[in-house]
Amino acid sequence: MPALKVLALAGLSVLGAVSALQDSLQRPLVNVTHAPAIKPKPLVDSEALQASISGDKLLARAEELYEIAKLGEDEYNHPTRVIGSEGHLGTLGYIYTALARLGDYYTLSKQLFPAVTGNVFEFRLVLGHDVPESAQAMGLTPATKARQPERGDLLLVANDGCNPDDYPPTARGKILLIKRGSCSFGAKSERAGHAGAIAAVIYNSDRGPLSGTLGDPSAFHVATFGLSGDDAAPVVAKLQSGARVDASAYIDATVDRITTTNIIAQTTAGDPDHCVMLGGHSDSVAEGPGINDDGSGTLALLEVATQLAGFAVHNCVRFAWWSAEEEGLLGSDYYVAALTPRENRRIRVFMDYDMLASPNFAYQVYDARNDANPVGSQELRDLYVDWYAAQGLNHTFIAFDGRSDYDAFIRNGIPGGGIATGAEGLKTEAEAGVFGGTAGLEYDPCYHQLCDDVANLNATAWELNTKLVAHSVATFARSFEGFPERTDEGIQVAKRGAYSRKTKYRGSKLFI
Structure with a gap:
């Protein structure tokens, strides 16, 4: 078929479609279902x-x-x-x-x-011959070495344990008893780790128990407990009098x-x-x-x-x-x-x-x-x-x-x-x-x-x-x-x- 004729026929077809569309637009619509208007929501009351x-x-x-x-x-x-x-x-x-x-x-x-998440599976603290009931493992504490009990003499840390000078060279290999106050528990645990301690016990400056967290983990944190002021008082008195107190610390924990x-x-x-x-x-x-x-x-x-x-x-x-x-x-x-x-x-x-x-x-x-x-x-x-x-x-x-x-x-x-x-x-x-x-x-x-x-x-x-x-x-x-x-x-x-x-x-x- 000649190309001219094809174009002509195509043109007629397009014109016819346009004409049909125009006719449909001019005719009244019938049988058309309108979507219901969306009801506005009331202002919150x-x-x-x-x-x-x-x-x-x-x-x-x-x-x-x-x-x-x-x-x-x-x-x-x-x-x-x-x-x-x-x-x-x-x-x-x-x-x-x-x-x-x-x-x-x-x-x-x-x-x-x-x-950071932590889980404490088991813990035990022995001070002398006593197992203080108020002792708690601190949140986000690391475990004791190899997740085994550690034994050592108890050493009372000077002041609040917030400065390096509070920790003498004799702290190495000891379990440290540290008073709450001034700086964070995490900082005290870190200081204890720097001093070579095997564990730390932070005791409350008030009578009640001490439930705390070490916060963001540090490579120098050591296994750390909280202890009530009531349970700590007789131990502190012994240490201040010059008496020796041996201790055992055990924590099985993870920090991830x-x-x-x-x-x-x-x-x-x-x-x-x-x-x-x-x-x-x-x-x-x-x-x-x-x-x-x-x-x-x-x-x-x-x-x-x-x-x-x-x-x-x-x-x-x-x-x-x-x-x-x-x-x-x-x-x-x-x-x-x-x-x-x-x-x-x-x-x-x-x-x-x-x-x-x-x-x-x-x-x-x-x-x-x-x-x-x-x-x-x-x-x-x-x-x-x-x-x-x-x-x-x-x-x-x-x-x-x-x-x-x-x-x-x-x-x-x-x-x-x-x-x-x-x-x-x-x-x-x-x-x-x-x-x-x-x-x-x-x-x-x-x-x-x-x-x-x-x-x-x-x-x-x-x-x-x-x-x-x-x-x-x-x-x-x-x-x-x-x-x-x-x-x-x-x-x-x-x-x-x-x-x-x-x-x-x-x-x-x-x-x-």
């Missing part, structure tokens, strides 16, 4: 968000989390969600999957970071470096220059499943994040699930250290939710004041106080001393605070009269133990405090009106402030 919180849903999540903790049984012989365990990996997967089901309401991110993960979820809507941020930690200690510590905070945040997805927000909301809190606040420290100055200023306030369902609970509010902390911390404290009062409930203030993941935020100029229900402290008679429960018993008798399971939760306190979490989110997601602005000067003031001088904790354990 505190009462509505609180009403969406159900104790039954929280308990159902707790049962799921306990089943996840059982994934750690093969390695630890009991349920646990300690970092590096299958139980913790399962926890991270559970959180991320639940958030991903909410579609594009949140932008999700995983922040990987290096962490691993990679773990923070999970961050930020609303895609809302002003990104004005973020309300809140967090809890996803890990437990090795000794148990951690369903109250901090499964209660983890799941409260997850349920509030789920329910918030039904609302619009004016300001961005950023949820965080920190890893390695129990190893010394490692996840939150890493996150804040990685913030640029601009990203730091975008966080208007950080709220910490750690242990919200202790069985012998008190409604505790961190006593964060503007005179010692970034301005805005006291306004957050008062928000909690006002909410409890509006419910006809009492509250008590607790020390703002670095025990949880607010620490890095406060140190870097970000206002912060939070609520809790109590850990190993004893409930007073006055508190029992106000909150009920048993005076003289720990707020959480299963704190850092195997029995921190679903039965360890006070459902009433948990549901109520989760509603308070919802209230705090809704308040700032709507507006920061009346809340102090962030300033560069405020960051510098916070770094020079009183807060950092009074903190003695790295997570659950003393470090100084």
Whole structure:
């Protein structure tokens, strides 16, 4: 067929198609189904968000989390969600999957970071003829040589053991007794190692027991114990009188470096220059499943994040699930250290939710004041106080001393605070009269133990405090009106402030 004829026919075909399309556009449409208009979400409202919180849903999540903790049984012989365990990996997967089901309401991110984890399998300390009951292996302590008992004379270190001059040449081959104070336990253990000691015992300057951590590992750390002031006093007196005390120290432990993960979820809507941020930690200690510590905070945040997805927000909301809190606040420290100055200023306030369902609970509010902390911390404290009062409930203030993941935020100029229900402290008679429960018993008798399971939760306190979490989110997601602005000067003031001088904790354990 001649090429001219083919082109002509092709042209007719194209013209015919165009004509047919024009005709179809001019004809009325019939039998067309329109997609329903998407109904806009209502602006978040505190009462509505609180009403969406159900104790039954929280308990159902707790049962799921306990089943996840059982994934750690093969390695630890009991349920646990300690970092590096299958139980913790399962926890991270559970959180991320639940958030991903909410579609594009949140932008999700995983922040990987290096962490240190330790496990003490056995330990024993003998001083003279006595085995002190208060003796505890320090967190992140190395083992004794070849994981075998080491024997040597006990030597009392001068002063607080913070200077090289406190350790005489005779320290080599000895077990050193060192008083708590001035510098970190890790620094004391390192000094002991430099001096050639085979082990160190750090005793409390107060009467009570000493549960501490050595912090970031050092090649010079030696096997290190904590000891109560009561158990140490007669031994110190003997040594000061010139008497000889022989000792035996044994620790079987591991210290490992691993990679773990923070999970961050930020609303895609809302002003990104004005973020309300809140967090809890996803890990437990090795000794148990951690369903109250901090499964209660983890799941409260997850349920509030789920329910918030039904609302619009004016300001961005950023949820965080920190890893390695129990190893010394490692996840939150890493996150804040990685913030640029601009990203730091975008966080208007950080709220910490750690242990919200202790069985012998008190409604505790961190006593964060503007005179010692970034301005805005006291306004957050008062928000909690006002909410409890509006419910006809009492509250008590607790020390703002670095025990949880607010620490890095406060140190870097970000206002912060939070609520809790109590850990190993004893409930007073006055508190029992106000909150009920048993005076003289720990707020959480299963704190850092195997029995921190679903039965360890006070459902009433948990549901109520989760509603308070919802209230705090809704308040700032709507507006920061009346809340102090962030300033560069405020960051510098916070770094020079009183807060950092009074903190003695790295997570659950003393470090100084």
